[in-house]
Amino acid sequence: MDNQFVAEESPAAGVGEQPAEFFSLRDIHAYYGESYIVQGVSFDIRKGEILALLGRNGAGKTSTLRTIARLDNPVLRSGEIWIEGRPVHAMKAYEAARAGIQLVPEDRRIISGLTVEENLTLAQVAPGKGWALDRIYQHFPRLAERRRQDGVTLSGGEQQMLAIARALARDIKLLLLDEPYEGLAPVIVEEIERILHEIKPLGITTIIVEQNAIAALRLSDRAVILDTGEVAFAGTAREVLDNAELRHEYLAI
Numbered sequence: 001m002d003n004q005f006v007a008e009e010s011p012a013a014g015v016g017e018q019p020a021e022f023f024s025l026r027d028i029h030a031y032y033g034e035s036y037i038v039q040g041v042s043f044d045i046r047k048g049e050i051l052a053l054l055g056r057n058g059a060g061k062t063s064t065l066r067t068i069a070r071l072d073n074p075v076l077r078s079g080e081i082w083i084e085g086r087p088v089h090a091m092k093a094y095e096a097a098r099a100g101i102q103l104v105p106e107d108r109r110i111i112s113g114l115t116v117e118e119n120l121t122l123a124q125v126a127p128g129k130g131w132a133l134d135r136i137y138q139h140f141p142r143l144a145e146r147r148r149q150d151g152v153t154l155s156g157g158e159q160q161m162l163a164i165a166r167a168l169a170r171d172i173k174l175l176l177l178d179e180p181y182e183g184l185a186p187v188i189v190e191e192i193e194r195i196l197h198e199i200k201p202l203g204i205t206t207i208i209v210e211q212n213a214i215a216a217l218r219l220s221d222r223a224v225i226l227d228t229g230e231v232a233f234a235g236t237a238r239e240v241l242d243n244a245e246l247r248h249e250y251l252a253i
């Protein structure tokens with residue numbers, strides 16, 4: 001199957017019915033070259049919800065986030081991605097970013113040679129203004145303290161905070177976090193959890209991918225578990241926390 005997407009003026013035209021949900025993935029299939037990786041993933045998220053996207057190493061979590069952000073690889077060959085009735089599947093990466101989709105990749109991509117504040121103000125140059133510096137510093141007091149420091153001299157936890165703050169400095173609707181707690185001490189994980197709790201009621205919707213499934217589930221409303229590129233479970237975070245068998249089978253915890 002080689003389904004080419006065409007940008008349509010009317011989102012509903014030719015690509016199926018517009019979903020009522022804030023964000024919707026419908027049967028997405030994505031490939032790296034001939035490697036078939038994301039094998040028909042579907043789920044919905046309501047505005048302001050946090051969804052934990054879980055699964056073993058290699059399950060396809062990063063690939064799913066990259067597909068949503070419309071990066072060049074993996075290639076989305078079929079399926080639909082909708083945000084507020086707009087067809088993300090027909091967008092390029094810069095258009096998805098303009099539509100409010102911001103990916104914080106695992107490596108955080110802090111720009112070296114720029115201070116914390118320069119990293120943030122650079123993000124604000126993007127079309128559609130996001131949070132003002134004052135507002136960011138209110139939620140990220142550690143970044144306020146280090147505003148004049150080179151971004152790459154921050155600790156791992158502070159760099160993660162900066163990467164999240166930089167996403168908020170853009171006009172954001174959907175935050176995609178790829179393993180934000182990786183390599184961080186529990187006390188820093190708790191601080192990032194507190195920040196994510198704080199921003200939740202401000203109308204930002206989040207998909208969090210984490211190996212630390214318990215921490216992600218504590219924060220999340222809903223959970224999707226991937227297994228070899230397919231959805232093995234979709235339900236509430238509570239259901240996963242309460243289901244030892246499910247956790248053992250797919251998350252090895």
Ligand SMILES: Nc1ncnc2c1ncn2[C@@H]1O[C@H](COP(=O)(O)OP(=O)(O)O)[C@@H](O)[C@H]1O
Nearest residue numbers: 032035037055056057058059060061062063064
């Ligand atoms: N650039 C790539 N080219 C080919 N295969 C890839 C590439 N990146 C990831 N994969 C493969 O896709 C599968 C899913 O990877 P990934 O989405 O990174 O999983 P997860 O984030 O759940 O650990 C793995 O089998 C991985 O080897």
Ligand SMILES: [Mg+2]
Nearest residue numbers: 061062063178
């Ligand atoms: Mg990954």
